[in-house]
Structure formats: structure tokens, C-alpha cells
Amino acid sequence: MLEAFDNFWSIYSNLVLTLGTNALLALSIYLTLSCGMLAMANAAFMGIGAYAAAILTMNYGWPFPAVLAAGMVAPAVVAFVIGRPVLRLSGVYLAMATLAFGEVVRIVALQAESLTGGALGLNGIPQLTQWWHVLLAVVVVLAVLARLRRSKVGRAFEAIKEDETAAGLMGIDVDGHKMLAFALGAAIAGLAGALNAHLTFFIGPQEFGFDRGVEILTMTILGGINSLFGPALGAIIITLLPELLRGLKDYRAVFNGLILVAIVLFLPKGLWNPAWLRRLAGRGKGNAR
Amino acid sequence: VLEQQLFNALSLGCVYALFALGFTLVFGVLGVINLSQGAVFMVGAYAALTAITKLHAPLWLAILGAFAFSGLVGLAIDRLVLKPLRRRDAPHLIPMIATIGLGQSLNNLVQGLFGAENQRFPSEVLPQESLVIAGVSVTVLELGIILVSFVLMTLLLVTLRKTQLGRALRAIAESPKAARLLGIDVEGLFMATSFAAAGLGGIAGVLIGLYSNALFPLMGQPMLHKGIAVIILGGMGDIRGAMIAGLFLGFAEVLSVAYIGSDMRDAVAFGLLFLVLLVRPKGLFGKTQERKV
Numbered sequence: 028m029l030e031a032f033d034n035f036w037s038i039y040s041n042l043v044l045t046l047g048t049n050a051l052l053a054l055s056i057y058l059t060l061s062c063g064m065l066a067m068a069n070a071a072f073m074g075i076g077a078y079a080a081a082i083l084t085m086n087y088g089w090p091f092p093a094v095l096a097a098g099m100v101a102p103a104v105v106a107f108v109i110g111r112p113v114l115r116l117s118g119v120y121l122a123m124a125t126l127a128f129g130e131v132v133r134i135v136a137l138q139a140e141s142l143t144g145g146a147l148g149l150n151g152i153p154q155l156t157q158w159w160h161v162l163l164a165v166v167v168v169l170a171v172l173a174r175l176r177r178s179k180v181g182r183a184f185e186a187i188k189e190d191e192t193a194a195g196l197m198g199i200d201v202d203g204h205k206m207l208a209f210a211l212g213a214a215i216a217g218l219a220g221a222l223n224a225h226l227t228f229f230i231g232p233q234e235f236g237f238d239r240g241v242e243i244l245t246m247t248i249l250g251g252i253n254s255l256f257g258p259a260l261g262a263i264i265i266t267l268l269p270e271l272l273r274g275l276k277d278y279r280a281v282f283n284g285l286i287l288v289a290i291v292l293f294l295p296k297g298l299w300n301p302a303w304l305r306r307l308a309g310r311g312k313g314n315a316r
Numbered sequence: 317v318l319e320q321q322l323f324n325a326l327s328l329g330c331v332y333a334l335f336a337l338g339f340t341l342v343f344g345v346l347g348v349i350n351l352s353q354g355a356v357f358m359v360g361a362y363a364a365l366t367a368i369t370k371l372h373a374p375l376w377l378a379i380l381g382a383f384a385f386s387g388l389v390g391l392a393i394d395r396l397v398l399k400p401l402r403r404r405d406a407p408h409l410i411p412m413i414a415t416i417g418l419g420q421s422l423n424n425l426v427q428g429l430f431g432a433e434n435q436r437f438p439s440e441v442l443p444q445e446s447l448v449i450a451g452v453s454v455t456v457l458e459l460g461i462i463l464v465s466f467v468l469m470t471l472l473l474v475t476l477r478k479t480q481l482g483r484a485l486r487a488i489a490e491s492p493k494a495a496r497l498l499g500i501d502v503e504g505l506f507m508a509t510s511f512a513a514a515g516l517g518g519i520a521g522v523l524i525g526l527y528s529n530a531l532f533p534l535m536g537q538p539m540l541h542k543g544i545a546v547i548i549l550g551g552m553g554d555i556r557g558a559m560i561a562g563l564f565l566g567f568a569e570v571l572s573v574a575y576i577g578s579d580m581r582d583a584v585a586f587g588l589l590f591l592v593l594l595v596r597p598k599g600l601f602g603k604t605q606e607r608k609v
Contacts, residue, residue, distance in 0.1 A: 065409045065412070065413075112593065113593070116593060118408060118409065119349050119408065119409070119412065119552070120548070120552075120593070122349075122409065122412065123349075123544050123548055123589075124548075124589070124590070124593050126541065126544060127541070127544065127545060127585075127586040127589045127590060128586075128590070130541050130582070130586050131583065131586045131587070131590070134582055134583045134586075135583075138583075237537060237541070238420070241416050241417075241420060244413065244416070245417070248413055277424070277427065277428040278424065278425070278428050279424075280420060280421075280423075280424035280427075281420075281421045281424045281425045281428065282421075283417075283420060283421075283424075284416075284417040284418060284419070284420035284421030284422075284424065285417065285421050286417070287413065287414070287416065287417030287420070288397060288414050288417040288418055288421070291401070291406075291410055291413055291414040291417070292397065292400055292401070292414065295404070295406065295410070
């Protein structure tokens with residue numbers, strides 16, 4: 028029995044741990060989405076966290092907990108700095124500006140060769156991440172976000188999402204709450220990046236580009252943002268899907284994109300939608316919309 | 317040498333402008349940021365390549381074919397994905413997410429079909445001659461790129477400004493609902509716009525493919541990112557703004573390569589975008605809109 032588990036773990040441990048880091052990423056973008064902002068900078072924040080953590084471990088020999096903390100703080104600080112101008116933008120302008128920011132980060136990572144290794148990336152990062160680090164991170168983040176949802180801050184996020192102007196008129200500090208969601212999301216993405224960097228041995232600028240951003244968004248939209256289970260569920264499906272679709276080989280990513288389209292078209296509220304699930308079980312009133 | 321650089325910048329800027337034109341047209345008329353435009357651009361380039369290598373079409377026919385093929389792809393995207401979302405009155409971020417997925421699928425489909433490695437146009441179809449105009453040596457290819465772009469841009473501007481069709485499109489841009497009440501065939505014009513915008517993107521793809529002579533499945537991504545920068549710089553939905561900003565980006569890139577170094581080339585567009593968003597959130601030429609409450 029134990030032997031079977033050891034076998035399974037030696038083959039799939041990376042996959043299982045990637046489930047965890049992907050769930051963190053999905054939750055990081057959930058945070059900004061739940062505040063009504065489509066900010067596409069999470070892949071970049073993940074990259075900043077990953078690079079900051081890897082550099083601190085490799086060049087300065089910081090202890091792992093301090094490295095993880097720095098991996099969260101660095102992107103949060105960046106988010107705070109760019110947030111002031113960027114969060115004034117709304118809707119598509121915000122999405123575009125954050126996309127552009129992601130490109131800037133990727134280009135900087137490519138150019139700052141002495142620090143980041145340029146296009147070759149950083150190799151030989153010590154594999155310090157244990158399975159329980161990931162589990163603990165996911166549980167803590169889920170707990171914090173669950174608490175946040177039910178707090179005054181969470182209600183304020185929801186109010187801003189529904190109608191920014193009305194929320195402002197009710198005396199909610201719209202800018203402050205948006206900044207909080209943005210910076211906290213960045214910190215979570217950075218944590219995922221830091222954990223992931225010490226898991227995969229290697230990081231490079233291409234990992235944190237547009238495609239990763241899309242993947243993160245896909246996970247969250249697929250799962251739905253009505254509850255915290257949605258992003259986690261989406262992360263699990265998107266992470267496991269490539270394993271299940273192995274037969275499709277080169278066309279796997281085609282399928283990924285089509286799933287995103289199909290979800291948007293047919294399940295606008297995502298998979299984790301209680302009303303839809305009830306109807307599926309044949310008990311609901313059938314008002315999934 | 318400066319004149320030479322400026323000429324390069326003009327041809328590059330023309331292609332940026334052409335790409336951004338389709339992009340901004342869709343936003344202006346349909347109110348959608350179509351993030352599959354980069355993939356459509358790439359599809360256009362591969363369509364022309366296939367027409368030339370497999371069907372032995374001449375270059376001009378291949379460009380026309382690329383226009384038609386990528387136009388049809390754009391039309392299909394509108395019919396199959398954007399129209400149902402319009403009907404549902406989905407929030408404006410939703411079509412954006414859907415088109416991200418479409419772009420990813422198209423990119424990877426082409427990668428599966430043609431492979432990830434660079435492809436080239438066969439050298440015999442490319443015009444090789446160069447002319448000397450006012451002391452600057454100019455390749456016929458670049459001249460052709462500039463000419464094609466200017467003809468298409470003028471055509472589009474004249475259509476929008478002077479014809480009944482253009483008036484109808486501008487009415488839709490103001491308010492689709494009001495346009496429908498005035499008896500304008502809104503859905504029909506949405507289809508026409510999707511076709512034309514994607515077609516323009518496809519031609520831009522061929523032109524960039526000719527300019528750099530390298531086609532690869534992800535060639536649309538940097539273009540998409542630059543297109544985003546251009547249409548924001550020019551003001552979303554602003555046709556003239558997109559043209560000016562596209563040309564401007566071409567000049568900014570080429571001159572920064574000449575005077576700062578080639579490393580920073582890709583950073584120019586986003587540096588500019590960032591700066592502009594800080595100072596003028598609605599773009600250089602965009603009008604500030606009242607907030608809808």
C-alpha cells in the first residue's frame with residue numbers, strides 16, 4: 028500500500044504540487060475579478076515573485092520562509108507602485124494596461140541578464156518546496172479569502188463590482204479597496220511563483236508571458252467566481268486536462284482555448300454554479316442564468 | 317543613413333497602422349476588443365504562404381486570398397461567438413475573454429498544421445529590385461508595402477467619411493439601438509465590419525511576413541500587443557488616431573533601435589503606452605467621455 032503510494036508520488040508529485048500553485052494563481056486573479064477589475068498582470072506578478080525568490084535563495088542564501096515572504100512582498104510593492112496610475116483605468120483600458128505591464132516585465136526579465144539570466148532563465152534553483160508548503164499555502168490563502176469575503180472589505184469589493192459609482196456614493200473607498208485587491212492578488216501570485224520556482228528547478232521569462240496570463244484567467248473563468256471553490260476547481264481541471272488530453276498531442280492548447288470559448292458561451296457563471304449544479308441534478312427550478 | 321531609417325520606419329509604421337485599423341474598427345463598431353486579431357493576422361500570412369507554395373499563386377493574388385480567408389475567419393468568429401454574446405448582452409469583458417481563447421486555439425492549430433519553426437516566402441516571389449529616390453535606396457518591396465497600406469487606409473477612410481455605408485457605420489458606432497430604429501441593417505453591417513477588419517489584419521500579416529520574411533505561429537502575439545498599444549495611443553475606436561499612432565510607433569521603434577539599441581525595441585510600444593495612460597487615460601487623440609452612470 029505504502030509502496031504503491033510512493034510509486035504514485037514519485038511520478039505525480041510535481042503534478043499534484045502544480046495543482047496547488049495553479050489554485051493559488053486562480054485565486055489571485057479571482058481577487059481582482061471579485062472587485063470588478065479584469066487585471067491581466069498576474070502572470071507578471073508570479074514572475075516577479077519567482078525571480079525575487081530564486082535570486083534570494085541562489086545569490087544570498089536567505090532561509091526559505093524569508094524567501095517566500097519576499098516573493099510575496101516584491102510583487103505587492105510593484106502592484107502598489109503601478110496601481111496608483113493603472114487602477115484609475117476601468118474596463119478594457121485596465122486589461123490593456125495590465126497586459127502591457129506584463130510585457131514590460133517579460134522584456135525586463137529578458138534584458139537584465141546579470142540578474143535573471145536573460146532568455147536562458149535561472150537554472151539549478153534548489154528544490155526546497157515540500158508538499159506541505161504548498162498545501163499550507165493553499166489552505167491559508169483559502170481561509171484568508173473566505174474570511175475576507177464575509178468581512179466588510181469583501182462586501183465592499185462586491186459593491187464595487189456591481190456598481191462602482193454607487194459604491195463610491197455610499198461612502199466606500201473605491202480606490203483604496205481596488206488597490207487592496209490588486210496588491211493582495213499580486214502577493215498571492217508571487218507566492219505561487221516563489222513556490223513554483225523552488226519546485227521546477229528552472230524559471231525563464233517565457234513562463235510568465237501572455238499565455239500564462241491566459242491560462243490563469245481560463246482557470247478562474249472556467250470554475251466561476253461566485254465562490255472560492257470555483258477558481259480552485261478550475262485550476263484542478265486545467266492542470267489535469269493536459270494529462271487527460273495527451274492523445275491530442277500538439278492540439279492540446281487548441282482544445283484549451285476552445286474550452287474557454289465554450290465556457291463563456293454556454294456557462295457564463297462558470298462550472299461551480301450552485302443553480303446550474305442543482306438543475307443538473309434535476310432538482311433546481313432551472314434558472315441557471 | 318537617417319533618411320534610410322525614416323523610410324524603414326514608414327514601411328513598418330504603415331503595417332502597424334493597417335493592423336490597428338482593423339482592430340480599432342471592430343471596437344468602434346461592435347464595441348468589442350477582439351483579442352483574436354493577432355491570430356487572424358497570422359492566419360492571413362499563412363494563407364498567403366499556402367497560396368504561393370501550394371497553389372503557385374502570384375503574390376498579388378495571394379494577398380487577395382489572404383484578405384478573403386482571414387476575413388472569413390473573422391466573419392466566423394463574429395457569427396459563432398460574438399453574436400451569441402451580443403444577444404445575451406454580456407458585459408464587455410466577456411467577448412474579450414472569448415476572443416483570447418479563440419486566438420490561443422488558432423495559434424496552436426496553425427502550429428499543429430505547419431509546425432512551430434519559421435517559414436519563409438520563396439525568394440522568387442519577392443521583388444528583389446531597389447530604386448534610388450532622392451539619394452535613398454529603397455526596395456520595391458518596401459515601396460509596395462507602403463503603397464498597399466496607403467491605398468487600403470485611404471479606401472477605408474473615404475468609405476467611412478463619404479459613403480452611405482460609412483454613415484450607417486458611424487451611426488452604429490454612436491448607438492446600435494438607435495441605428496436599428498433608423499432602419500439600418502445592424503447585424504449585416506456587423507458582419508461586414510468583422511469581415512473587413514479581419515481581412516485588413518490578414519493583409520497586414522502578409523505584409524509583415526514579406527517585410528521580415530519569417531512566418532511563425534506566434535507572430536501575431538507581438539503584433540497584437542503592439543496593436544493594443546497603438547489603438548490606445550490613438551484613442552479606442554478612432555480610425556485616424558490609430559493610423560497616426562501606428563505610423564508614430566513605427567518611427568519610435570526604428571529610431572530607438574538606431575539611437576538607443578536594439579534591445580529596447582519591443583519595450584518602446586509599451587513604454588509609450590504606459591506613459592500615455594498615465595497622462596491621458598483615453599489616448600492621445602481620444603475625447604474624454606462622460607462616465608455613464
